[in-house]
Amino acid sequence: MTSGGAPAIEAVELARRYQLDGVAVEALRGVSLRVGEGEFAAIVGPSGSGKSTLMHLLGCLDRPSSGVLRINGVDLSRLPDAELAELRNRTIGFVFQSFHLLSRTTALDNVALPLVYRGLGRAERRARARAALESVGLGHRLHHRPAQMSGGEQQRVAIARALVGEPKVLLADEPTGNLDSGSGAEVMAILDRLNAEGGMAVVLVTHDAEVAAHARRQIHMRDGLIERDDGPRGGTSGGGVRV
Amino acid sequence: MSLREALAMALEALRVNRLRSALTMLGVIIGVLAVVVLVAIGTGAKDEIERQISGLGTNIILVVPGRITLGAAPTQSKLGLADVAYVRRVVGDPSKVTVSLQSGETVRVGRTEAFVTVIGTDQNLVNIFERPVAKGRPLSGTDVDTRRRVAVLGSEVADRLFGELDPIGRQVTVAGARFRVVGVYAEVGQTFGLSRDQEIHIPVTTAQRLLGIERINGMAVGASGPDEIDPLSDKVTAALRERYPGEQFSAVTQTALLGTVGSVLGMLTGVLAAIAGISLLVGGVGVSNIMLVSVRERTREIGLRKALGARQRDVLAQFLIEAVLLTTIGGLVGIVLGVGGSLAIAALTEVPASITWWSIVLAFGVSAAVGVFFGVAPARRAGRLDPVIALRAE
Numbered sequence: 167m168t169s170g171g172a173p174a175i176e177a178v179e180l181a182r183r184y185q186l187d188g189v190a191v192e193a194l195r196g197v198s199l200r201v202g203e204g205e206f207a208a209i210v211g212p213s214g215s216g217k218s219t220l221m222h223l224l225g226c227l228d229r230p231s232s233g234v235l236r237i238n239g240v241d242l243s244r245l246p247d248a249e250l251a252e253l254r255n256r257t258i259g260f261v262f263q264s265f266h267l268l269s270r271t272t273a274l275d276n277v278a279l280p281l282v283y284r285g286l287g288r289a290e291r292r293a294r295a296r297a298a299l300e301s302v303g304l305g306h307r308l309h310h311r312p313a314q315m316s317g318g319e320q321q322r323v324a325i326a327r328a329l330v331g332e333p334k335v336l337l338a339d340e341p342t343g344n345l346d347s348g349s350g351a352e353v354m355a356i357l358d359r360l361n362a363e364g365g366m367a368v369v370l371v372t373h374d375a376e377v378a379a380h381a382r383r384q385i386h387m388r389d390g391l392i393e394r395d396d397g398p399r400g401g402t403s404g405g406g407v408r409v
Numbered sequence: 410m411s412l413r414e415a416l417a418m419a420l421e422a423l424r425v426n427r428l429r430s431a432l433t434m435l436g437v438i439i440g441v442l443a444v445v446v447l448v449a450i451g452t453g454a455k456d457e458i459e460r461q462i463s464g465l466g467t468n469i470i471l472v473v474p475g476r477i478t479l480g481a482a483p484t485q486s487k488l489g490l491a492d493v494a495y496v497r498r499v500v501g502d503p504s505k506v507t508v509s510l511q512s513g514e515t516v517r518v519g520r521t522e523a524f525v526t527v528i529g530t531d532q533n534l535v536n537i538f539e540r541p542v543a544k545g546r547p548l549s550g551t552d553v554d555t556r557r558r559v560a561v562l563g564s565e566v567a568d569r570l571f572g573e574l575d576p577i578g579r580q581v582t583v584a585g586a587r588f589r590v591v592g593v594y595a596e597v598g599q600t601f602g603l604s605r606d607q608e609i610h611i612p613v614t615t616a617q618r619l620l621g622i623e624r625i626n627g628m629a630v631g632a633s634g635p636d637e638i639d640p641l642s643d644k645v646t647a648a649l650r651e652r653y654p655g656e657q658f659s660a661v662t663q664t665a666l667l668g669t670v671g672s673v674l675g676m677l678t679g680v681l682a683a684i685a686g687i688s689l690l691v692g693g694v695g696v697s698n699i700m701l702v703s704v705r706e707r708t709r710e711i712g713l714r715k716a717l718g719a720r721q722r723d724v725l726a727q728f729l730i731e732a733v734l735l736t737t738i739g740g741l742v743g744i745v746l747g748v749g750g751s752l753a754i755a756a757l758t759e760v761p762a763s764i765t766w767w768s769i770v771l772a773f774g775v776s777a778a779v780g781v782f783f784g785v786a787p788a789r790r791a792g793r794l795d796p797v798i799a800l801r802a803e
Binding site for chain 2: 248
């Protein structure tokens with residue numbers, strides 16, 4: 167998996183400060199990070215360590231207070247909101263802990279939703295969404311609503327939605343957090359396969375060492391800083407990670 | 410995102426919350442319904458009165474003493490029959506001038522009584538007013554000159570007093586004196602709420618003696634054409650002022666009457682429309698309220714859509730279109746009900762109602778504008794939601 171050109175993600179001294187009831191909270195205090203094309207990295211750390219904040223920054227949902235962030239070579243600080251939205255649409259795929267599916271909408275239309283904002287026609291959207299659902303093994307659930315599916319199936323729908331736009335980077339925030347171990351393993355197997363076959367960079371945030379072990383690189387966070395980063399070498403299959 | 414997509418999305422959202430959408434629309438429906446129906450009634454009343462005024466005849470000038478202002482008590486008349494003769498000389502054609510002396514009196518045939526308007530007039534009335542005689546004859550010059558006790562009955566009076574019987578040649582007691590019926594007018598309907606079919610016409614000279622009044626109420630002059638109306642009015646009033654220095658005389662023409670009535674009823678229609686418009690505005694506030702609730706409820710959905718690549722204006726458009734759809738669908742339903750209601754009112758009641766295209770266009774335009782106006786604030790709020798916070802919302 168050779169990566170030519172710009173890394174998928176490049177962060178330099180990222181910081182993010184909030185004002186919470188007048189009190190300044192430093193969620194990130196200078197994080198530098200490179201994630202190459204096709205890499206599989208896990209961000210681990212206790213809650214409050216800043217990993218969710220980092221995830222939101224990497225996903226272009228939020229802007230850093232200072233520092234530089236480039237996604238696929240594009241510097242985000244200069245992008246107006248509308249272009250940031252387009253970047254989210256074309257370059258990034260999200261998987262959330264609580265799935266975030268539209269409850270009254272079928273699996274097929276849920277998966278097709280990102281393509282609506284890309285301006286694709288209905289027929290093409292549906293064809294692509296169908297293919298994405300088939301690739302996560304849900305070809306038989308196209309017209310089911312989220313409530314008619316198990317948690318594992320719902321998360322697979324969410325993964326199909328994340329990859330229907332063929333992003334460069336897939337960001338998964340505790341993707342197995344709401345699933346039983348069996349469904350969690352299924353979801354992780356899909357992420358492994360997508361990373362291996364599609365060459366898509368996968369960054370996941372997790373508490374779970376077993377889940378983190380799927381990644382070839384572990385980034386440990388504490389108090390808004392990267393405490394330890396055993397990458398970007400690839401191939402270290404998480405052997406040194408404590409539970 | 411194309412407009413079609415946005416429309417489909419908004420329709421879907423409204424469909425999902427059917428009951429809430431319907432209730433929200435109800436405010437707009439009632440507002441538009443009220444606008445269409447009230448304007449139809451106002452317009453219908455105006456048309457009806459204009460029809461009544463035109464139904465009097467053509468090119469009529471009513472000459473009355475005093476100055477006519479709306480709401481002022483009528484001036485005490487100083488005019489007598491000598492003045493009528495004077496005006497006849499001024500006008501030149503005596504047959505184009507008639508006279509009116511009115512009084513409310515009880516009339517009786519056998520045991521049947523009725524309270525009617527007794528009008529003392531002359532043979533020229535039928536030359537000036539549209540007043541066809543159905544049976545018998547109108548008043549004649551000889552009736553007037555010899556003070557005959559003869560009467561011509563309005564159609565309703567004839568029905569009330571004589572029923573199936575032919576009234577011609579029969580006796581009727583007017584204010585205690587016996588009269589012979591010589592004619593019955595054809596039905597002509599009402600003017601300003603007074604039925605002209607409830608009148609009895611007797612010679613003006615007879616009326617003066619019977620009622621003990623020398624003064625007359627007014628005169629009517631028939632102009633030979635529409636262009637003659639204004640010059641003739643001026644000529645007659647000027648001549649009367651010359652005869653009675655310091656007194657005022659007014660000439661009321663149908664055109665002036667139509668203008669006054671038209672502007673009063675136009676104003677009335679406007680007020681009705683404005684009141685209805687307020688209810689439409691209240692409906693708009695309801696839409697705004699529901700849209701704010703909807704934005705709050707769907708905060709997570711908005712966050713998700715943004716995460717998937719929706720721009721601020723995509724989200725804004727989605728919610729704005731929802732609001733506008735609520736009011737325009739409500740507007741269309743209101744128009745259909747309003748038109749139906751107006752037709753039903755016109756068909757089933759005495760109230761005249763005539764639908765005007767401008768009230769429909771206005772009602773629809775206003776309801777769409779209300780949607781935009783009241784939808785913008787909630788839609789902007791939705792568009793500006795921070796996706797990180799929105800995704801975290803419960």
